[in-house]
Amino acid sequence: xxxxxxxxxxxxxxxxxxxxxxxxxxxxxxxxxxxxxxxxxxxxxxxxxxxxxxxxxxxxxxxxxxxxxxxxxxxxxxxxxxxxxxxxxxxxxxxxxxxxxxxxxxxxxxxxxxxxxxxxxxxxxxxxxxxxxxxxxxxxxxxxxx
Numbered sequence: 695x696x697x698x699x700x701x702x703x704x705x706x707x708x709x710x711x712x713x714x715x716x717x718x719x720x721x722x723x724x725x726x727x728x729x730x731x732x733x734x735x736x737x738x739x740x741x742x743x744x745x746x747x748x749x750x751x752x753x754x755x756x757x758x759x760x761x762x763x764x765x766x767x768x769x770x771x772x773x774x775x776x777x778x779x780x781x782x783x784x785x786x787x788x789x790x791x792x793x794x795x796x797x798x799x800x801x802x803x804x805x806x807x808x809x810x811x812x813x814x815x816x817x818x819x820x821x822x823x824x825x826x827x828x829x830x831x832x833x834x835x836x837x838x839x840x
Contacts, residue, residue: 705757
């Protein structure tokens, strides 16, 4: 893989802005168009937020390592945390039961993981050396040249 970037952030909500800057800088360096940059930012924001809320939700200190890499036209995303073992892949594929209901009657939560699942072409998970490692493959859209 080429065009790699790697950074570690504190697992706190206020670190989300720094993670967004990290993604934006990667996209800028690699001339990723605005449409794909926004989708990539959404994926990373959702994954990061869930790690902060659920892996370290009890107030314990922790970190989130993010890695981005170009892989042909695709972008590989890795997210690593040291929270309790959790494989998010089933929830990436699960359609929320109340998806078709009016917004005001829907339960809070569940939509973000499903949305990430819709935006990525591939998801992998391993538990290694006490860490959760989620890997995602984001397919950039092919733009036509005129």
